[in-house]
Amino acid sequence: MADFQAAASELEARFAEKFTVARAAREHHGHDEGWHPTAQPDGVLFAATTDDVVDAVRICARHGVPVIPYGTGSAMEGSVNAVFGGLCIDLAGMNAVLAVNASDMDCTVEAGCTRSVLNPFLRDTGLNFPVDPGADATLGGMAATRASGTMTVRYGSMRENVIGLEAVLADGAVIRTGGRARKSSSGYDLTKLFVGSEGTLGIITKLTLRLHPIPEHILALRAVFDDMSSAMEFVVLLMQLGYPVARAEFMDELALEAVCRYEKLDYQRMPTIFLEFHSSVSSLDDTGLAVEELLQQCGVRSLHMASTASQRAEIWKARHNAAHAEPLLRPGARAMVTDVCVPLSSLAECIAATQADLKFSGLCAPIVGHVGDGNFHLAILIDPNAESEVDEAERLHARLVDRALGFGGTVSGEHGIGLGKRQYLEAEHGAGLAVMKSIKQALDPNNLMNPGKIFLPDL
Missing domain, CATH: 3.30.43.10 (Uridine Diphospho-n-acetylenolpyruvylglucosamine Reductase, domain 2)
Incomplete structure (x- = not known):
């Protein structure tokens, strides 16, 4: 006790x-x-x-x-x-950059270090750490929740970019997993086990991270479509053709309305795709021409190229500020934010069904997404004191999860499980959930490490 x-x-x-x-x-x-x-x-x-x-x-x-x-x-x-x-x-005070190995393109940091600390430190190396969840989160927290973000489509999530870590277990023992080799077939992959464990298996205190070259050539653009289905058709074709896509982000009409109010922009309030391409070896001029041709084939309504660094910054500022802007659609409301991820070919159908469900429910929920990897988010704006709204939002959330699983997707692409999605894990993982609980029991038999998260309290 x-x-x-x-x-x-x-x-x-x-x-x-x-x-x-x-x-x-x-x-x-x-x-x-x-x-x-x-x-x-x-x-x-x-x-x-x-x-x-x-x-x-x-x-x-x-x-x-x-x-x-x-x-x-x-x-x-x-x-x-x-x-x-x-x-x-x-752990925020444990924010040191401990080592940078530029020739091997990796670094070791304490868990409280953030991207805003690490990337300026790396500036003279020509390298950076590109995993960008939007918030300036600690890298340890990003690993614990298996975070991703806008550039996952090219550089991967924390799962691909954490190559080793140090963690404190429930009894105070310290383990170090992984290493700096580019590959290994040595035993169980304990690094990947801890990435996404949300503090339920141990506390991550240090990380060894894969770094990436800063691209020499960057092309960004904003493409506006008459309807969401055309926008998704373009994204699927774009990914299939193998262009060097670094970001492919979607905002629906409501999300654009919120951002335009927040940033005082004159963007069209229509389904919009924000794109960025990276290359370190050759100009992206030919890529830009080919993408423009593909956009025309998919019925793009208008296309806006970002030819300067300041224009690119404006595009991504608008996208990153979506979370801050969305409450303007309903002042005084609270945003119940959730996400799912589905196979790319199912994305248009899943979003369309979700939009229809929203219309039927009467709830306001702008949609944004990292559509290059099939991940989208809802911010369901509710009055937290109105029980009927909260109940309907939870029912909508349950239907969203069921829909994503029906498409072969997952209950969360990047937010993690925490408290909010515990009840859906069995539907996704089946007997695998019992295996997860067995691992938790083996490493934390007294259930002291962040108890109540990921698993329902009957563990």
Whole structure:
């Protein structure tokens, strides 16, 4: 049985001012950017080293106290909410770049490091870390949720870009997985096991990451279509033809309306694809001409090329600010944000069915998506105090998930499971869910590592 008071006495003696039970700190660390209710931890530790994490975990293990890792709180599915109380370990202070191996195109960082810290550090190497989930999340948090983002279509998600890591297990033991070799057939792939584990198997404290050359040539454009189906037809053809697509992003009419209000833009409020192509070896002029021809074949309504860095920045600022802009469509509402991912060939049908479902439900929900890899998001705008709206939004969410699974897709392309999608895992994984629970039980027999996440509480 958990004895937080006994643990707190040890934590205070070991960590002094790095440990706090102040209400403001607990409140801040009790939620992420999602819609799930705040659940405060009993205390917060601001870790500075792996040894801090080890000692804190061992103290908590002795007293049966849950441990919840925390980065910047930018996740969307309640993966940091302390639903059983316990100690939140804030890793944001562990933000050092430990090593850069430019010739091997990799680096090692502490878990609290962010892209905004890492990429300026890499500037003189000609390399960067391209996984961009939109928020300036910690790289440890991105690994824990298997984050991806706008450039996944070319560079992959965190799954492909984390090649090794250090993690603290439930008993305080430290393991190091993977290495710096470009490939390995040595034993189980523990790195991939921890990437996406959401802190339920251990706390990631360091990461070795694959880096990529900064492209010498970049071409960006914005293509407007009369209807969503034509836009998706173009994306499918584009991906099949093998052009060097780095980003392929979709925004529907509602999303464009929100962004135009927020950014004071005069974009057409119509289904729009934002594209970017990267090349390090040759000009993209021929690619631009070929893509323009393909767009014409697919019935593009208007095409806007971004020929300068500032124009490219404007395009991606509009896309990245969608999440901030969407609440303008219904002031005072709360956004219930969710995502699914389906095979590319099913994307148009899945989005069309979702839009029809939204119209029937009467709910307002702009749609955006990383459509180059079949992933799209809804921000369902609801009055959190209107029980009928919340219930209808949850029913809509359930239908969305069922629809995605029916197309051979997944319940979440990049948000993770956390609290919000636990009830859908069995439908996706079947008997595989029992295997996942067995792994959790083996590594965390007392269920102290971020309990209540991924699995329903009957674990």
